[in-house]
Amino acid sequence: MPIALIDYGAGNLTSVRKAFAHLGAELYQPQSPGDLERASAVVVPGVGHFAATRALTSEWHAAIRAGLDRGQPLFGICLGMQWLFEGSDEAPDCPGLGLLEGRCWKLTGGPERLKVPHVGWNTLEPAGDSALLAGLPAGSSVYFTHSYACPVTPATAATTEYGGERFAAAVDTGQVMGVQFHPEKSGEAGLAILRNFLARVSTRAGAETR
Amino acid sequence: MLAKRIIACLDVRDGQVVKGVQFEGLRTAGDPAALARRYNAEGIDELVILDVTATLEKRLAMARTVRAVAAELFIPLCVGGGIRGVDDAAAVVEAGADKVSLNSAALADPSLITTLARQYGSQAVIVAIDAKREDARYAVYSRSATVAAGRDAVEWAREAEDRGAGEILLTSIDRDGTKAGFDCEMTAAVSSAVNIPVIASGGAGDFSHFVDVFTRGRADAALAASIFHYQENSVEALKRHLQEAGIPVRLQ
Numbered sequence: 001m002p003i004a005l006i007d008y009g010a011g012n013l014t015s016v017r018k019a020f021a022h023l024g025a026e027l028y029q030p031q032s033p034g035d036l037e038r039a040s041a042v043v044v045p046g047v048g049h050f051a052a053t054r055a056l057t058s059e060w061h062a063a064i065r066a067g068l069d070r071g072q073p074l075f076g077i078c079l080g081m082q083w084l085f086e087g088s089d090e091a092p093d094c095p096g097l098g099l100l101e102g103r104c105w106k107l108t109g110g111p112e113r114l115k116v117p118h119v120g121w122n123t124l125e126p127a128g129d130s131a132l133l134a135g136l137p138a139g140s141s142v143y144f145t146h147s148y149a150c151p152v153t154p155a156t157a158a159t160t161e162y163g164g165e166r167f168a169a170a171v172d173t174g175q176v177m178g179v180q181f182h183p184e185k186s187g188e189a190g191l192a193i194l195r196n197f198l199a200r201v202s203t204r205a206g207a208e209t210r
Numbered sequence: 211m212l213a214k215r216i217i218a219c220l221d222v223r224d225g226q227v228v229k230g231v232q233f234e235g236l237r238t239a240g241d242p243a244a245l246a247r248r249y250n251a252e253g254i255d256e257l258v259i260l261d262v263t264a265t266l267e268k269r270l271a272m273a274r275t276v277r278a279v280a281a282e283l284f285i286p287l288c289v290g291g292g293i294r295g296v297d298d299a300a301a302v303v304e305a306g307a308d309k310v311s312l313n314s315a316a317l318a319d320p321s322l323i324t325t326l327a328r329q330y331g332s333q334a335v336i337v338a339i340d341a342k343r344e345d346a347r348y349a350v351y352s353r354s355a356t357v358a359a360g361r362d363a364v365e366w367a368r369e370a371e372d373r374g375a376g377e378i379l380l381t382s383i384d385r386d387g388t389k390a391g392f393d394c395e396m397t398a399a400v401s402s403a404v405n406i407p408v409i410a411s412g413g414a415g416d417f418s419h420f421v422d423v424f425t426r427g428r429a430d431a432a433l434a435a436s437i438f439h440y441q442e443n444s445v446e447a448l449k450r451h452l453q454e455a456g457i458p459v460r461l462q
Binding site for chain 2: 010011012014015018019022047048114115116117118119120121122123141143145161162184185186187188190191
């Protein structure tokens with residue numbers, strides 16, 4: 001079964017599609033919430049302002065939650081990961097999916113007054129066991145570009161520090177996964193993470209067939 | 211810790227890299243995809259493809275080049291040169307560019323910055339500024355550094371940021387091609403004035419120049435072309451040099 005990549009108009013998805021295709025994954029673009037039923041997993045990508053996630057209406061929320069009840073893995077990338085939380089200070093009246101506790105907040109740059117947005121390659125600090133980050137060498141760097149950040153919670157699989165502030169760089173609850181950085185732009189480290197996600201999807205598909 | 215980025219620039223004309231490319235034992239010399247592959251293996255953080263094609267017809271080859279490079283590259287890819295409007299930007303984004311670099315077109319119509327930032331996000335819009343020292347200011351030039359734009363680089367960078375640019379690519383016309391080092395004063399002046407990353411360009415001659423531009427120049431990233439073309443493994447050697455100098459870099 002193919003993986004649903006939701007295009008809700010938040011940025012260009014060419015690179016995400018290309019990376020998944022490179023790894024042999026079959027993707028499709030759901031046209032409506034009902035289209036998620038045939039997905040082996042759901043990917044929510046996105047860059048830009050949190051308000052863009054308003055396009056993911058309550059019908060999408062319900063369809064994604066129903067998919068989770070059926071065991072569909074869910075993977076949020078960048079803005080898509082922020083959307084898994086309750087909301088963001090960037091658009092306070094725009095609710096997130098609320099699967100993960102807490103709200104996204106704006107990076108300050110810290111006492112050194114570093115630039116915000118946080119742009120470039122930064123290191124991942126693992127926070128507990130995560131199949132999503134399995135096999136990643138210690139001190140691996142990945143490519144970030146964001147101004148808002150997700151809180152560190154029990155779902156956090158890795159953190160990153162910028163300007164003295166630590167935020168969730170990856171989340172993994174087993175079924176719900178997300179990365180703040182761009183795995184499709186993070187060289188070998190990013191491809192390894194996408195491979196881990198695909199392995200999770202095929203393990204689940206195999207379990208269903210049995 | 212956030213790494214200082216090392217960016218390689220490929221000047222491409224009619225599908226071939228044109229600036230001083232000379233590898234030994236590489237049969238596909240001049241092929242942008244082959245060069246991109248080598249830089250990627252050496253640990254380059256990002257690539258810029260600059261279209262130096264003169265004619266409109268030959269621009270059609272650019273999308274093919276971008277597609278070929280993007281096909282096997284999973285690091286950020288920026289494309290610039292000859293982006294005159296929304297359609298040109300869409301063509302390279304469609305081909306696989308993550309970022310587009312605007313220069314003369316943004317000077318002619320600054321609203322283009324906002325239009326593209328709304329379409330693709332600010333992270334996808336780089337404003338390239340070519341500037342040289344004139345009296346006490348940094349004068350901006352357009353059209354491959356031939357036409358004075360009547361603007362100051364610091365003010366133009368601030369305006370570009372306000373209009374939605376995600377990064378500034380700042381080239382010193384005085385230093386470009388000289389191998390005499392980056393213009394650290396100009397880079398620091400612009401980098402201190404904005405809250406978005408500044409990529410320094412023009413003048414890279416040896417590794418110490420990169421140390422200078424990341425310290426005195428307050429650059430967030432540094433771009434070079436020919437310094438990487440000649441030596442094998444020079445990207446990695448440069449990064450080791452920077453690390454020894456206490457500058458955070460990404461080492462694979």
